Amino acid sequence: MRSNFPRYLIVGFTIFSLACSNEKITEDTQSSKEDHENQPSVHIDLPQIKKRKKLIAITSYCATCYFIYRGKPMGFEYELLERLAKHLDVDLEIVVAENLNDVVKMLNEGKGDIIAYGMTITQARQKKLAFTEHYTTTRQVLVQRKPNNWRRMKHHQIEKSLIRNQIDLIGKSVHVRRNSSYYARLKTLSNELGGDINIVEVPGYLETEELIQMVAEGKIDYTVADQNIAFINKTYYPDLDVETPISFPQKIAWAVRKNSPELLAAVDDWILETKRTTDYHVIYNKYFKNRKAYKRRIESPFYSKTGEKISQYDALIKKSAKELGWDWLLLASMIYQESRFDPNATSWVGAKGLMQVVPETAEPYGVTNLYDPKQNILAGTKYLIYLMDFWKTIPDSLERIKFVMASYNVGAGHILDAQRLAEKYGSDPNVWTDHVEKYILLKSEKKYYYDEAVRNGYCRGAEPYNYVREIWSRYSHYRQVLEISALRNASKKELISKLNFSFNAK
DSSP: OOOOSOHHHHHHHHHHHHHHHHHHHHHHHHHHHHHHHTSOSSOOOHHHHHHHTEEEEEEOOBTTTBEEETTEEEOHHHHHHHHHHHHHTOEEEEEEOSSGGGHHHHHHTTSOSEEEEEEEOOHHHHTTOEEOOOOEEEOEEEEEEOOTTGGGSOHHHHHHHSOOSGGGGTTOEEEEETTSHHHHHHHHHHHHHTSOOEEEEEOTTOOHHHHHHHHHTTSOSEEEEEHHHHHHHHTTOTTEEEEEEOSOOEEEEEEEOTTOHHHHHHHHHHHHHHTTSHHHHHHHHHHHTOHHHHHHHHHOTTBTTTOOOSOTTHHHHHHHHHHHTSOHHHHHHHHHHHHTTOTTOBOTTOOBTTTTBOHHHHGGGTOOOTTSHHHHHHHHHHHHHHHHHHTTTOSSHHHHHHHHHHHHHHOHHHHHHHHHHHHHTTSOTTOIIIIIHHHHHHTTSHHHHTSTTOSSOOOOTHHHHHHHHHHHHHHHHHHHHHHHHHHHHHHHHHHHHHHHHHHHHO
16 A cells, blocks of 8 residues: 655654664763763772771862861861761771762772762762762752942842842853752753753862852852852852752762662761761851851961962971971971971970970070071971981881881880881881881880880880871871862963953953
């Protein structure tokens, strides 16, 4: 039977069907590729973490999660992670995600054990990640500028100039990261409104707070942020309005790999317990509600997000570190450990100043005023140079520095004892980490401080043990934060330059 259906329609329909089919195949292939990339390629769960004695956390470098302020690592996530690691009886290592679009891939490749920053729980993300119990709830809000002369305007005039109805976002350009929950929400909202919101993708290295700053400075018109982040940033940028919600309340949590059920269970139990404590609420308020403290940090030259200074003594430290042959950040970490950069610090044994030098040590170097930062660092550096020579037989240069630090803290005699104990009991006497440090700890036990290898008696070994570890841990924070700050500042300047060109072209 001959069809009466026009042949050109059949051909057209066939071509259209093939095109749709190819498009579907392409989408399915891309989806399959993403699903493959989002599957864990390693199996590391709580037993493996405890065996290596270290929890590796991937976090965000921002004003609420993790940063350095006056030489001290800080942040809401950082403080909670410290407590979690202590609860699990492991050390903590922080890995900053250079590009927040890559955090899932980083986790599933084993570059970290947990993603620890404020992640909104979404259905799409639950396909890739195992979320912990949520630790707070928030909603997404639009970040926009008030009119230039808003202080001279009446309330209703200000309101009229702002977006209060989400439908007015149609045709507006909103800048967000692609893999953020903000991007997904804007896509959904755009569909719900039946019009196009111009969602402008920004590089993954840009934090939400940096986009908020760009709105405040007029570089972009709109972005989206979680309400708690938007509110604390508004403290510093009073020209911003953050009152227009674009989502319902959403749960915020951390995440682990889908094949880490034991870690997930342990973290869940800890979060549920921690959320009920006063300590948790003190930490939360410190970073999200204490506006004066936030503003003070942001305006400080010793805040790593806006400055490159660790302390006001950086120039002196750099000069002395060069003389020592050390990275200046390592010496800075040591000085922080000694005095918290307080030039007037005095210990119960009479050690004074930034490097806690005793007068007997300073005298041979002609130093008379240990409260003078320059003289104090001079004396401390000279003594470190002496100790570097004393331990010159340690082959590895980094291990040698650890012997030097421990000797600076507790005296070379006790470290020689620990070295002899290490050799006697089968450890490497020329390696501090996991070898000699183990025996300085044991020198507080009668069995060991009465050992025939020991010549200097009892030692509170936990003090030099923790002293060296804390200095090196803080040093790793300093290095990572300053490196990523420099990288992001350069990238941000390039982006702003492009944005300025774009605005000027208009």
